[in-house]
Amino acid sequence: MECRSKIVTFSSLLLLLTLQSHFTVPTNSKTIVTSLPGYPGELPFKLETGYVGIGEKEEAQFFYYFVESERNPEEDPLIFYLTGGPGCSAVITFFYQIGPFSFNFDNAPENITMTLNPNSWTKMANVIFVDMPAGAGFSYATTKEASISSDSIVVKQAHDFLRKFLIDHPKFLKNPLYISGISYMGLVTPIVTLELYNANERGDQPALNIQGYILCSPLTDKFMDFNSRVEFAHRMALISDDIYKSAITNCRGNYVNAETENLLCTESLNRYKECTSGINMEDILEPLCNKSDVKPYCREYYYDFAAIWANDEAVQQALDIRKGTIGTWQFFNTTMHYVEGKNDTFCYSYDIHSSYSFHKKLVSKNCRALIFSGDHDMTFPYVGIEEWIGSLNLAVASPWEPFYVNSQVGGYEMTYTQDDYSLTFATVKGAGHSVAQYKPKEAMVLTEKWLASKNYASSM
Template sequence: MFYFFFESRGNQTDPVVIWLTGGPGCGSELALFYENGPFHITSNLSLSLNDFGWDKVSNIIFVDQPTGTGFSYSSDDRDIRSDEEGVSNDLYSFLQAFFKEHPQFVKNDFFITGESYAGHYIPALASRIHQANQKNEGIHINMKGFAIGNGLTNPAIQYKAYPDYALNAKLIQQADYDMLQQKVSFCEQATKPCGNQSNAKDSCDKAYNVCGEIFNDILAIAGDINYYDIRKQCEGLMCYDFSNVETFLNQDPVKKALGVGDIEYVSCSTTVYQAMSADWMRNLADGIPSLLDLGIKVLVYAGEYDLICNWLGNWRWVDELVWSGQKQYAAAKNGSFMVDGKDFGLQKGFGPLSFLKVYNAGHLVPMDQPKPSLEMISRWTKGLPL
């Protein structure tokens, strides 16, 4: 597994944070160079310092995962993962090797972060780490919490929210909304046999196809919008032009410096994406309540203009979590997320659970709102209120 590790610009005792990019199959370098890493790639393919990189408040790891993503590779096709058990086991093994190589960071607070499909990866890894810690397996990882940004975590709830979000955002009309309700009903029925079971591949594949029609219909009605940021138009395969990262990382001097040999860097792997298709509709929120009840901190945040993993669907699955603080969380008042005297979001929370809707941001919150996102992660990892 290939990774970048950047020690904190502040203090070595700052938390260790691992960042997981979604896809599934997209390299962590997208976040590193366009979002919250210490550097941005300039138009002439040089590097410039990011004043709002999360390495200002943490020791941060960007890892290419699952295997087959970015510069992470295997010569054995059996290492291409198709479910969260395989993904989380590999990530746990990676972290064991990391802390063995960097023992000076073992006692630091540890947080898991990421976005998009990492809404699956993150809860799975958190549960895997907790199980290992309970069994005294390997090096103890001092996990304090995890943060999911614009994630896909509970698809049954989130797919149902698509028409509501689209109608509120004026992407569709009431007649379109009414038409989509039948497909929402079909989606609800299709997701039940899938659930969070790893042996329900056929059911999960069916749910993926049935529920996907809701999203595809909205796009057909809305036209050529960027479904990661509805304020913009979609440009290219990923709706953004991230070509500089591939050009930069595929330069021979860069590859030599990174020690990656002849591997061609591709931003997002279709092989990994297709291998994980049966995992897509599984509910990864199921494992979160037990972690909350143990005091593991959970932050779910979402940019308001993202359609594909929109804030409304995330708000709803968080609200429906059945845990010891559910009633108190539901009763908590909404507050403002203030940075330098300006309101950058709506937040609510109780105990270890927090939710943040980030204003003027799409799917990639650290790219769209770099300073507020740095302030968010700084306050949250330090135990300060948002």
Template sequence: MFYYFFESRSSRKDAPVVVWLTGGPGCSGSLALFYENGPFKLTDDLSLKWNDFGWDKESNLIYIDQPTGTGFSYSTSESDIRATSEEAAVDFYDFLQAFFKKHPEYAKNDFFITGESYAGHYIPAFANEVQKRNKLKQGIQINLKGIAIGNGLTNPVIQYKADRDYALSTKIIDKSEYNDLSSSASECQQAAQACASKNSSSACTDAYSTCNSYFSSILDAAGGDINYYDIRKKCEGSLCYDFSNVEKFLNQKNVKDALGVKNIEYVSCSSAVQTAMAGDELKNFAVYIPPLLQNGVKVLLYAGEFDLICNWLGNSRWVEDLKWPGYSTAPSTDFIVDNKKCGLTKGKGPLTFLKVFGAGHLVPMDQPKASLEMLSRWIQGKPL
């Protein structure tokens, strides 16, 4: 399993270890590394420059290409391509064991799992796996302190239902178009609920097809070329952003030689991994959150206000649905950075939700300073 590891720029021996998981499923950690919160930014001439707001300023930082088949992580056996987030969780745990065995000086440091998008599935499952193994006293004990999910897909039944409401509230569709979508919205709801209740591969694969068709209908109603990761922009390319430079950069011979991946062709997102996990997408991973909270693991859910596909409205609704004691009546407060209102936050105890202003799906890319400040306060236990 391929990974990048960057020691904290703070040089603190007790700096926490933060792992970042990119979503997809099947998209490489290199995307976040070079375009979001890594130590470096990739320039148009394929050179690297320091990122003043890299998360390594506050932590030791790991990016992993996972599940197997993603980015530079590969296997010679097709049986190693995972079909569920729970299967991927076992590989993730094995990776952590190997990492901390190789770097025992970090094993006692506070450990946080972060990521975005499909990591809304990964992170709850992975954190649960770590907690389970810790309780069984298996392997090296991992000092899991918190998880943070940005614009994640975690509870699809609630989140898909919110997509149409979000589209109407932001005026990318009108009331007539909203009403026209009611039938396909209902079909998605029924299919998603069937997946949740039956938890079978066939029901969940059917739900994947039905709900993606429904989401495509929303995009068509919104004009077809809208960037569903940031409704302020047009969709350009297969990922709605031009990330082609990272493929050009990582497929250079000298870069591959330096990384020790000479015979692997880098692709930002793996269609094989995405296809394999089609039956996983509509499953509800919010069920893992309450046990984590009850065991003292801090949970931060944050979402950029202009993302459609994993919008803040759907995320806020599934967090409310957790019915965590005291959360529903907790007041919303401003998230202030440099005397500027950068969002709204709500929390109770270990559970926090943050709506980030001026950002789409990729919060650290759109609001780098605010996202670094968010991370800094959160890992230090300060209120946002």
């Protein structure tokens, strides 16, 4: 989940057959990009794009954008960022959330220009943005087998990608490493993080300086997170006390897997759905709309900028995209993208239902976690996050308190610890699902402060 679009193409299978027949898989490649269409002059930061091949014959080719820190690339942390969906392109993260650019939305989509993002995480960290799995963004597969993916496959491929990337970029091996993910990647990110710790303990080489993980509005447990929407709706006054009490009593706290023969529960949930069906789940304060009607304001309209920009031949040439490897660039791959209750598709299996047990295993590591959520996000509400964090039974190191941005309350945070493990949980005031998109300054300040609070000791 996380990105929203309605673009669907049906040329993928034909393209795959073409790749199988005619395309020779090259070795890993990388390009230093010094200019991009839509931005005047040379880029004021170092941008590298390229492909990393994964698999015995590198059948899965993953496209990435790597931006070195604009502050101190030799010392600043390295963040490996996994975009949600699954199947969303990293372009959403690069342009709409934490990347160095923003589109200038004052122009029409046909006249795209870009501005620098003053709240880019690249001002404090080296960041790898990757199109993953194959079939997302500019990433592709050269065989039918490699085009089929799953949550578990993404875990392995993310680990393999990062290891190959750092072998090819050895000067970043000693930088403090954090795995970061948003939305659906909350199921994947903790597992990748744990795998890196375990690899170091096994003595796998090269050792990676893993320090922890960062999650934004994560999906952690499909039952817990979806179930928490009812309580969230009550806290936000979307349903009345009467409806909420009725749901608690009649459904006994189980709203996701309610028994169909329980008519009283069904009636309670129907009342809940009637009250919330017209609500924008990603931000309950924004109107629920579609791109065909941009009045009232519709955030999805601005996603068209990415599609027009990324499909521009001059842009693809500047990024050094391999010709003929994808058809029309898509904001996200609709056959992979998850919504509640969706079954496996022909190309993707949603085989991880909860990452909670992996969070619990990480408690035994020398590990740090930052988990933050928009307090107006109903997709995966902060209520569910509070519930599973509470189940970890950690000690409170610092109580619930506000954090400030420009002398104003930006949100609230608290920190838990156990031995060498620490977890900071924060809510960002007024933010929706993709926090950095709704409240970019607050997301940056929160993350920068958290990163700076660590005196790094090598985990290698």
